[in-house]
Amino acid sequence: MDHPVVPLGQPRAERVDAARNRRRLLNTAREMIAEVGAEKVTMDGLAERAGLGKGTVFRRFRTRAGVFHALLDEDERAFQEQVLYGPPPLGPGADPAERLIAYGRARIAFLLERHALARAALDRAQPIPAGEAVFSPAHIRVLLRQARPDCPDSDSLALQLAAALEGPILLYLVMPERAEATRHFERLADSWQVLVQGVCRT
């Protein structure tokens, strides 16, 4: 194939730069969140600390919420990898009902640990990005079919179980911050187990 002389080289270098800048901005954002908390991270502060221009930050993430969204996205991929390829009982190899319980416990811990991040990623001008929460229903459905092959409608039941798992924490995102509410939600892991044991009749 004929390669045109100059123009193609330039974009490739730009793409490499773009990826490097994105990586640097995300790492810097994580450092800042660990030090001062997600609420205090600003686009200006992020640009300054990363030694990049403000325009670069806006070009990569568009909004402040976009930065947190990208961080959550990275974490979500790592979480899903643990579920799909990690050790049992979260990963493959354990009894399906056990895996369902382990999934709920891991998911609740994951969501609670990222609560400030998720709140910061929530763009208040936009509705909750519901369409993105597709992993939990899909994973729960697979395990439910194995745990209860007689289940009349595992699609609907998986949707309801996923809502039971993520709904209370998701709704809490848009409610006022309250310490006791966080403690309350930690108890969700135990009642998730009651729910799964009931449905799987173990």
Place this chain on the structure above:
Amino acid sequence: MDHPVVPLGQPRAERVDAARNRRRLLNTAREMIAEVGAEKVTMDGLAERAGLGKGTVFRRFRTRAGVFHALLDEDERAFQEQVLYGPPPLGPGADPAERLIAYGRARIAFLLERHALARAALDRAQPIPAGEAVFSPAHIRVLLRQARPDCPDSDSLALQLAAALEGPILLYLVMPERAEATRHFERLADSWQVLVQGVCRT
């Protein structure tokens, strides 16, 4: 209309007028929704058909979403009255597990019937008004305590069951309209029963 002479009478007459206008606007909105669908109801059209000024409509409801919100609020009160004082198994008198199943079925039907209304009441500039959805968790908790007095944490479990019940339909509100999704959600009533029977071990 007679206007009282003394200044104190004036606000009372205004309040009577305000209540009457509000009633007339809500009734007119219901007629229009039945005829042309919620999406096609505008503040201008509502004012014109009710024979009231545009300013009156805005003063009563502030936004177009506010009109639908007021209608939902009326319906919600009537629904709760059926649950608290109506005939069993939805109302008092039946076995608690049976009441839980009846509650879920009635609630799903209620939410699906009002889906266009709820979508129209959703102010896209605001997050989902999560704090208002407090009746379902409270009612489910009461019945759950009766059905499973041994339940280790009925608060958390009630929160999860309420999310299982309302979450899928609530999330669907912010997703694109799809006919097959509505059909799918009608199956939620059956899987709600599976969920309750599992938890109540009936």
